Amino acid sequence: MARKFFVGGNFKMNGTIESVKAIAKNLSEAQLDPNVDVVIAPPTLYLLLVREHLKPGLEVAAQNVFDKPNGAFTGEISVLQLKDSGINWTILGHSERRTILGESDEVVASKTKFATEGGVGVIWCCGESLEEREAGQTIAVIEKQLAAVAAKIGDWSKVVIAYEPIWAIGTGKVATVQQAQEVHEAIRKWLKANVNDKVAEETRILYGGSVNGKNCKELAKEKDIDGFLVGGASLKPEFVDIINSNL
Ligand code: G3P
Known part of the structure; x- marks a missing residue:
């Protein structure tokens, strides 16, 4: 089964009402490869605004969501609230949340x-630090x-x-095509061995880290790279070139 290319834009804690509206409008008017799932993740405060200004078919993601249905959890938002607002995606496990906010694998x-x-x-984001890479x-x-996520989810x-x-x-220091492909292949192998063949075959694996309009085409050619999660460049016009990597 061919996996549909997927490009996410993670705005992180960037943007203003005007700038996120302009990005949503530009994306809605751009010629985008119809064979790509596009999902953008503005800061929480702008989720509804972006949803309103983005054409149907382009999706919006939160950058985080809490694991309780509702209640006394100051500062958090729930899955139900995302659904209620037409937000069908969330980023989870970004390394900035793991390292700065102390979120564990569990x-x-x-x-x-x-x-x-x-x-x-x-x-769902994963990745190693420089020290871990250098230590093999x-x-x-x-x-x-x-393993931590596979222990918890069934679907x-x-x-x-x-x-x-x-x-x-x-950092502007993109992984080489070989470095990225090697890890993507290892992730797929792990899914095959520890979940099942179908999940290994069908799950999309994105690369993220200094992707831009210039390096995206080479990366997109690799057999286990099914798209990108883009930070800085998702705020710029070149995000359209990244979405259209395969054209
Ligand atoms: O989630 C996307 C990300 O962390 C990559 O950021 O700015 O290197 O594209 P950037």
Whole structure:
């Protein structure tokens, strides 16, 4: 089965009312490859605004969601609230949340379970630090992150995996095509061995880390790279070129 290319834009804590509206409008008017799923993730405050200004067919993601249905959880938003607002996706486990906000593999897995069971798709992020790569631990780190989520979820149809080496995020230092493909292939192998053939075959694995309008085409050619999770460049016009990597 051919996996549909998927491009996510993670705005992180960037943007204003005017700038996110302009991005939504530009994307809605651009000529985009129809064979690509496009999902953009603005800061929480702008989710509804972006949903309103984005044409149908282009999706919106939160950058995080909590793993409780509702209640006294100051500062958090729930899966039900996302659904209620027409937000069908969330990013989870981004390395900035793991390292700066201290989210463990188990917390990320629990959130992933809650979101997928509530009908919200998850762009689930994993990746190693520079020290871990240099110590030859890349695959072991990713496998540990995968094992935690696999222990919690049963339905992988709502999960897209994003491999984001921490040393390549926002640094301009993109992983080589070989480095990215090698990890993507290892993730697929792990899914085959530890989940099942169908999940291994069908789950999309995105690359994230300094993707731009210039390096995207080479990366997109690799057999296990099914799209991108883009940070900085998703705020710029070149995001359209990244979406259209295969044209
Ligand atoms: O989630 C996307 C990301 O962390 C990559 O950021 O700015 O290197 O494209 P950037």
